[in-house]
Amino acid sequence: MLKLDLQPFMARRKKKSLRFVPIIIIIAVVFAAGAFLYGRNWWMERQAGMIRYRAFGIAIPTRYSLHGIDVSRYQQVINWDTVKAMNVEGVQLQFAFIKATEGTNNTDQFFKRNWRKAKEAGITRGAYHFFIASKDGTQQARNFISTVKLSPGDLPPVLDVEQKNGISKAVLQQRVKAFLYAAELAYGVKPIIYTNADFYRQYLKGEFDEYPLWVAHYLRPLAPRIERNWHFWQHSESGRVNGIAGKIDFNVFNGDSAEFEKLLLK
Numbered sequence: 673m674l675k676l677d678l679q680p681f682m683a684r685r686k687k688k689s690l691r692f693v694p695i696i697i698i699i700a701v702v703f704a705a706g707a708f709l710y711g712r713n714w715w716m717e718r719q720a721g722m723i724r725y726r727a728f729g730i731a732i733p734t735r736y737s738l739h740g741i742d743v744s745r746y747q748q749v750i751n752w753d754t755v756k757a758m759n760v761e762g763v764q765l766q767f768a769f770i771k772a773t774e775g776t777n778n779t780d781q782f783f784k785r786n787w788r789k790a791k792e793a794g795i796t797r798g799a800y801h802f803f804i805a806s807k808d809g810t811q812q813a814r815n816f817i818s819t820v821k822l823s824p825g826d827l828p829p830v831l832d833v834e835q836k837n838g839i840s841k842a843v844l845q846q847r848v849k850a851f852l853y854a855a856e857l858a859y860g861v862k863p864i865i866y867t868n869a870d871f872y873r874q875y876l877k878g879e880f881d882e883y884p885l886w887v888a889h890y891l892r893p894l895a896p897r898i899e900r901n902w903h904f905w906q907h908s909e910s911g912r913v914n915g916i917a918g919k920i921d922f923n924v925f926n927g928d929s930a931e932f933e934k935l936l937l938k
Contacts, residue, residue, distance in 0.1 A: 721894040727760045728922070729912040733905075735894065736924035738932055739763055742800070742906070744771035745782045747916050752786075752793035754915030765913065767796040767925070767932075769830060769866075769886075772820045774802040776811040779819050787820075796936070798827030800866060801851070806837040809850030816851075817858045826937050829855050830886065832866040836875065845879050852883065861937060866906075869898045884935070886923070895926075902926055903935065 722731040732739065743750060755765055768790050771780040783799070790797040801816040820829065831851055836844055855863045866886040867876060886904035889896035896905050904923050911922040925932050
């Protein structure tokens with residue numbers, strides 16, 4: 673009877689199997705290392721107060737529950753229903769500041785559409801005026817007031833002041849006060865001031881501390897660095913949102929939904 677010697681065959685098979693062991697170990701180590709790094713980054717993000725969302729393209733502060741954006745003609749035509757529908761792990765955009773006017777006679781070409789469509793989509797809206805410090809404050813307020821009709825449920829009017837345009841600090845403050853006085857008289861509510869943290873410290877601090885503040889300060893994990901209470905924080909200028917082409921500013925509200933409701937026009 674013919675006998676087959678299987679020992680060499682089994683030895684070769686065993687040797688071949690052993691060659692795969694290091695590969696399996698390497699794959700397991702890489703997987704474990706990846707899981708560890710992911711877990712560590714997840715924990716560090718939460719400890720740092722920021723979580724990066726791929727869909728938004730930026731890290732978003734975790735300590736705030738109300739998120740929003742601000743827009744102007746640079747965003748072109750916006751699909752506000754798509755903006756409202758975007759939900760990334762529970763983070764949704766609930767308010768939007770919309771540019772209305774600039775200087776004494778300029779109106780943002782997309783304001784009327786944005787103003788109407790944002791409300792139709794169910795997004796709380798606010799209108800802002802870009803301040804030209806070299807021009808009269810009262811005349812700039814008239815431009816804004818003639819353009820923007822606020823309704824109950826809207827945010828207070830906003831004055832965006834972030835440039836001196838070559839005038840002195842004293843003249844700047846006088847013209848800002850003129851705008852704010854006229855706007856408050858027209859709408860019956862204190863306007864919100866928008867500016868960046870450094871500009872407020874250098875030119876506005878001490879004279880406008882009773883006004884609600886919307887402050888821009890980027891690359892901060894927890895809050896803007898400013899020595900006063902604030903209502904809104906523009907924490908990034910490079911976010912992405914469904915329904916909007918290009919990058920966009922992101923903001924948070926410093927409070928809960930009940931405090932947000934108190935701020936709205938009645």
